[in-house]
Amino acid sequence: MSHLKAAASRTLQLALVLWAVVTILFLMFRLMPGNPLAAYIDPTFTVEQQEALMAQFGLDRPLWEQYFIYLGNLLQGELGQSFRYREPVAERILALLPNTLVLTFSSLIIAYAFGILAGAYLAWRRGSAVEQAAIPLVLTTRAMPEFWLGMVLLAIFSFWLGWFPAGGTRSAGAEFDSLFALYTSGEFLTYLALPALTLAIYSQGLPLLLMRSNMLDVMKEDFVTMARIKGLSNWTVVVRHAARNALLPVMTSFAIAVGYQLQGNVVVESVFSWPGLGRELVNAVSASDYPLAQGAFLMIALVVILMNLVADMLYTLLDPRVGHA
Amino acid sequence: MTETFLSVRDLKVSYRVGRGSLDAVDGVSFDVPRGSIVGLVGESGCGKTTVARALTRVMADNAFISGGRMLFDGRDLAALSERDMNALRWREIAFIPQSAMNSLDPVYTVEYQLNEVLRLRGGLGRAQARKRCEELFEMVGIEVGRLRDYPHQFSGGMRQRVAIALALALNPKLVIADEPVTALDVIVQRQILDQLRDLQRQLGISVILVTHDISVVAYICDRTVVMYAGHVAEQGTMEATLTQPSHPYSMGLRNAFPDLQGAASGVLTPIEGAPPSLADPPPGCRFAPRCPFSIEVCASVTPPQVEVEPGHFAACHRAGEAPALRERARHVSTWMAEA
Numbered sequence: 001m002s003h004l005k006a007a008a009s010r011t012l013q014l015a016l017v018l019w020a021v022v023t024i025l026f027l028m029f030r031l032m033p034g035n036p037l038a039a040y041i042d043p044t045f046t047v048e049q050q051e052a053l054m055a056q057f058g059l060d061r062p063l064w065e066q067y068f069i070y071l072g073n074l075l076q077g078e079l080g081q082s083f084r085y086r087e088p089v090a091e092r093i094l095a096l097l098p099n100t101l102v103l104t105f106s107s108l109i110i111a112y113a114f115g116i117l118a119g120a121y122l123a124w125r126r127g128s129a130v131e132q133a134a135i136p137l138v139l140t141t142r143a144m145p146e147f148w149l150g151m152v153l154l155a156i157f158s159f160w161l162g163w164f165p166a167g168g169t170r171s172a173g174a175e176f177d178s179l180f181a182l183y184t185s186g187e188f189l190t191y192l193a194l195p196a197l198t199l200a201i202y203s204q205g206l207p208l209l210l211m212r213s214n215m216l217d218v219m220k221e222d223f224v225t226m227a228r229i230k231g232l233s234n235w236t237v238v239v240r241h242a243a244r245n246a247l248l249p250v251m252t253s254f255a256i257a258v259g260y261q262l263q264g265n266v267v268v269e270s271v272f273s274w275p276g277l278g279r280e281l282v283n284a285v286s287a288s289d290y291p292l293a294q295g296a297f298l299m300i301a302l303v304v305i306l307m308n309l310v311a312d313m314l315y316t317l318l319d320p321r322v323g324h325a
Numbered sequence: 326m327t328e329t330f331l332s333v334r335d336l337k338v339s340y341r342v343g344r345g346s347l348d349a350v351d352g353v354s355f356d357v358p359r360g361s362i363v364g365l366v367g368e369s370g371c372g373k374t375t376v377a378r379a380l381t382r383v384m385a386d387n388a389f390i391s392g393g394r395m396l397f398d399g400r401d402l403a404a405l406s407e408r409d410m411n412a413l414r415w416r417e418i419a420f421i422p423q424s425a426m427n428s429l430d431p432v433y434t435v436e437y438q439l440n441e442v443l444r445l446r447g448g449l450g451r452a453q454a455r456k457r458c459e460e461l462f463e464m465v466g467i468e469v470g471r472l473r474d475y476p477h478q479f480s481g482g483m484r485q486r487v488a489i490a491l492a493l494a495l496n497p498k499l500v501i502a503d504e505p506v507t508a509l510d511v512i513v514q515r516q517i518l519d520q521l522r523d524l525q526r527q528l529g530i531s532v533i534l535v536t537h538d539i540s541v542v543a544y545i546c547d548r549t550v551v552m553y554a555g556h557v558a559e560q561g562t563m564e565a566t567l568t569q570p571s572h573p574y575s576m577g578l579r580n581a582f583p584d585l586q587g588a589a590s591g592v593l594t595p596i597e598g599a600p601p602s603l604a605d606p607p608p609g610c611r612f613a614p615r616c617p618f619s620i621e622v623c624a625s626v627t628p629p630q631v632e633v634e635p636g637h638f639a640a641c642h643r644a645g646e647a648p649a650l651r652e653r654a655r656h657v658s659t660w661m662a663e664a
Contacts, residue, residue, distance in 0.1 A: 066416030222427035228383045230442055240441075241430050248432075320475040321431055 009315060014309050021301045026070050029294055030063065042083040053081065079298070080291035084284075089295035093277065097299065098179050100269070100276035104261045106192060107199035111253050115204040119211025119250075120243050128214065142205030146264055147270060150198040150271035164194050167273030199205040199264060203257065207250050214246035222244070248319050255311030259304030302310060330398065330531050331361035331380075331499060338372070338379050338394035342589050346431040347604045348391070349375045351555040352628075356549075357499070362525060363488035364546035364563065366539060368577070370600060371552040377501045377535045379403075381420055384412050398498065415446050419497035423504035424473075425484035429476035435487050436472035439494060447495045461490040464519060482513035485636030489521060493528070503535045518545045539582040543567055551575050553610040554600045557630070571631075571639035571647035573616045594657050610642065617659050619644055 041050050044239070054060055056078070061069070073079075079089035122131045158166045169182065169191050182188055218224060219242050227237040266278035273279070277296055284292035316322050338350040350372040357363045365373040377645060378384050380395060382401060395402035397418070402410065422428040429438060436458055443454040457518060459469045465486040479585050481491050483504060504519065506514040522545050525532050542549055542563060549566040551559045551574065559572035570576045577596040598615040607614060613623040622642050631644035643650060653659050 031505070054515060147413075222422060222424060223430045226420070227423060228430040229381045229414060229420045229429075231411045231446055232441070236441070236445065244432055245430065292489050319432060320434075 006316060010309055011310050014305050017305055018302065020070070021305070022074060022298065025294055025301075026067055026296055030066075039230065044083075044105075048137060049081075054088075054150070054307055072287060072296075079295040082292040083289045084287055085086055088258055089291045092292060093295050093299050096275060096277050096280050097223055098183075098192055099274060100262065100278060103195055103199065103267060103269070103276060104258060107196040107253065108261060110196065110200040111203035112250070112257075114200070114206045115207030116211050116247065116250060118204075119208040120215055120238070120246070122208070123212045123215030123219065123246075124238055125240075136281065138205050138208055141201050142209075146198060146200065146202045147267045147271050148245065149201060150268050153194050153198055154271070160205045164190050167191075167271075170322070195268050195274055198268055198271075198272060199261065202264065203261065206253065206257065210253060211246055211250050214249060214262075215242055218242045251318055252311045252315050255307045258310075259307040262300045262303055328359050329356045331357035331533075332658060333380075333393070334396070335393040336376065336379065336395060336403075337390070338375050338384070339389060339391040340385070340399070341387040341389070342604065345604075346391075348606075349555055349603055350379065351391070351606075353552070353555070353557050354393075355550045355560055357531050357533060359531055360525075360529045360544055361547040362522065362534055363548045363550060364542035365533060365535045365550050365552060366542055367536065367548075367552035367558075368537055368600065370554075370603075372555040373535045373537075373552050374399055374503055376552075377420075377503050377533060380499075380501055380533070381414065381418060382407075383414075398401040402454065406625075413498065415442060416495050417497050418499045418501065419492035419495070421485075421488050421492045421502040421505045424508055424652055425488040426476065426481070426508075428488065429484065431476055434473050434475055435479075439472070441492045442491065448496075453490060457494065461494060464493065464524065465490045482517060484521070485509060485513075485517050487526070490516075493524065493530075496528070497530060499531050499533070501533045501535070504537070506541065507536070507538070514541070515544075521545065539567070551578070554606065555603055555610055557638075557640060558573060558612065559637075559639040561634075565602065565634065565637045568645070570635075570654075571644050571649065572612075572641045573618050573635045573643075573650060573654065574612045576651060576658065577615075580654065580657075580660070588610055594660050595658065610640070618653070 023251070041053050052278070056073070068162065079093070080088070082089050083093055085092055101250060118134070122134055125131050138234045154166060157163050167189060194291050199251075224237060224242050262278065265274075266282055268274070269276045269279035270282055277299060281293060281296040281300070284296060334354050336350055336353045337348055339346040339348050344500075349370075351636045352377060353372070355363070355365075362504075365376060367373045370433075375384075375388065379390055380397075380407075381400065382390075390403050393403060397413070399415075400409075402413075405413070405446050405510070427437070433441075439458045439461065442458055443449045444451075447454075447486070449457060458472055462469050462472060466488055466492070467483060471479070477486070479487060488505070502521070506517050506558060509517065518541065518645075521532070534541070536542060545599065546563045549563050550557055551566060551572065558574045560568050561568055566575055567579060570579055574596070576637050579595075580594040582593070583598060596615055601611055601614065607624070608622045609628075610616070610628050613619040616623065620642065626642070628640045628642045628644075629640040630640050632638050633647055639647065641647075
């Protein structure tokens with residue numbers, strides 16, 4: 001019961017945060033210099049189109065009235081019409097979101113699986129030559145800019161060795177019945193490999209270093225010493241007790257990283273011409289496609305907020321002390 | 326006296342510090358008769374916990390046994406291979422830690438942690454382990470229904486009971502209790518000590534109880550080993566060492582604690598000064614710099630263990646004059662003057 005109650009109160013908090021984000025977006029696009037109508041209406045639209053949009057978003061009404069119309073539209077998933085694509089923003093975003101999520105999750109899962117294992121290993125081998133060589137290496141990968149790393153990988157594996165395609169998600173002319181068919185095709189993996197690897201290399205430092213330092217702390221805990229006095233095997237002591245406890249903050253950081261990663265995607269998606277939300281956002285901003293930019297911002301904020309909720313819930317699930325308090 | 330079960334002889338435990346090493350335990354010898362509770366007493370840093378941990382051979386990373394023997398039921402724990410030592414851990418030698426809060430893993434239920442020991446170390450099947458868990462909880466007086474609770478859901482006293490249940494899980498022969506009641510209030514202390522003693526008698530196990538609290542020793546122990554700066558100052562039966570202390574340090578300790586029986590013994594008298602640095606211990610008797618009765622020989626010659634009466638030893642050059650010194654030690658002025 002207490003879990004449900006906690007989840008409900010967290011959800012309410014997040015709804016409030018979301019409302020704040022939505023309000024800021026509303027004001028931001030209306031406080032920009034120039035005609036506020038520019039946020040929704042492109043001069044090249046036909047007169048009928050312009051009038052329909054004016055009515056839909058109440059652009060001829062006072063600001064406060066517009067605000068409520070805007071909220072009402074949002075609740076119905078109505079985000080306006082993209083200037084460039086001449087199609088509803090919501091449709092455009094929903095079409096791109098899966099590509100971004102696949103890239104984000106695949107790279108983060110690789111990064112976290114590797115980071116957790118390597119971090120635990122390095123903590124266990126503290127003071128060894130392996131550890132002393134590994135830490136600077138990890139810090140170096142963490143310090144490399146993603147776009148640079150992406151271009152280096154492209155240069156080596158795509159242009160020079162020719163192992164992987166240079167960008168996109170599929171070869172020209174290839175058709176798939178569904179997104180699922182696309183994502184499960186072998187060809188897709190070759191497209192996914194380089195951008196996912198770039199993001200994974202960039203992201204693995206955080207879980208690795210976090211896991212390592214947590215492990216070092218937990219290994220000093222009395223219950224780990226007790227596990228040894230109990231004569232439990234090294235594996236049981238290190239994995240079931242030390243790593244299990246050290247994992248808690250790392251798992252939470254995973255959920256937060258998903259949100260954070262969407263920012264990183266903006267860069268990597270551009271480098272690899274990946275048709276995702278991040279690249280679309282950059283294009284929309286540079287093309288002054290305000291409705292699309294606004295929608296993309298909103299979607300990214302939504303994912304970040306949702307993942308924060310997931311992080312909280314994950315902690316409640318993984319750590320019995322949370323939620324009972 | 327009954328048969329000796331554990332016999333520690335000339336035990337030396339050292340810590341690597343910087344480039345050198347420091348002997349935290351320096352030639353400690355004592356015996357644990359089968360089925361008795363032996364109190365290891367002394368102030369912080371005297372080496373009592375180091376002795377306790379040496380018996381498990383799970384020590385700090387920089388600690389190592391640098392000499393001596395620990396004869397446990399005929400086997401020398403100091404000489405066993407790690408594999409053989411590990412076979413003894415928990416099955417024959419169990420441990421009750423000071424803080425059960427930190428020594429229970431917070432993310433697993435108490436049942437899980439009991440099961441872990443019962444199944445991985447005791448080789449019990451699922452059903453047997455389940456039954457044993459309930460048995461153990463009944464033994465230490467906790468509702469069986471609370472097995473599924475997490476450590477943080479128990480009070481301090483309850484957690485200590487869980488720690489006792491955990492220690493008794495595999496019917497060990499020896500239980501080492503490191504300050505088992507120090508973190509508890511006196512009422513709960515008494516309950517836990519009563520329980521520990523009852524179970525110890527019932528099961529016929531031997532217990533080494535590490536404490537800095539003389540009143541705990543007086544309440545529960547059969548024998549006392551008083552440690553000072555890595556040496557044994559005095560040892561003997563609890564009654565003998567507490568009512569007829571023959572080492573000036575034990576005399577001083579007795580003055581520094583309130584009487585557990587509640588008799589108003591007047592003023593508490595501290596022993597002035599602090600224990601010597603173990604990195605550079607003084608020659609001769611280590612207590613000499615703080616001792617109101619020290620004489621010339623104390624500063625240069627390490628005192629031998631003198632048997633003041635059968636089974637009662639004191640490491641003091643003036644152990645022969647103990648009755649007279651005891652009389653003088655009763656007076657506060659004796660201890661003040663030497664400060």
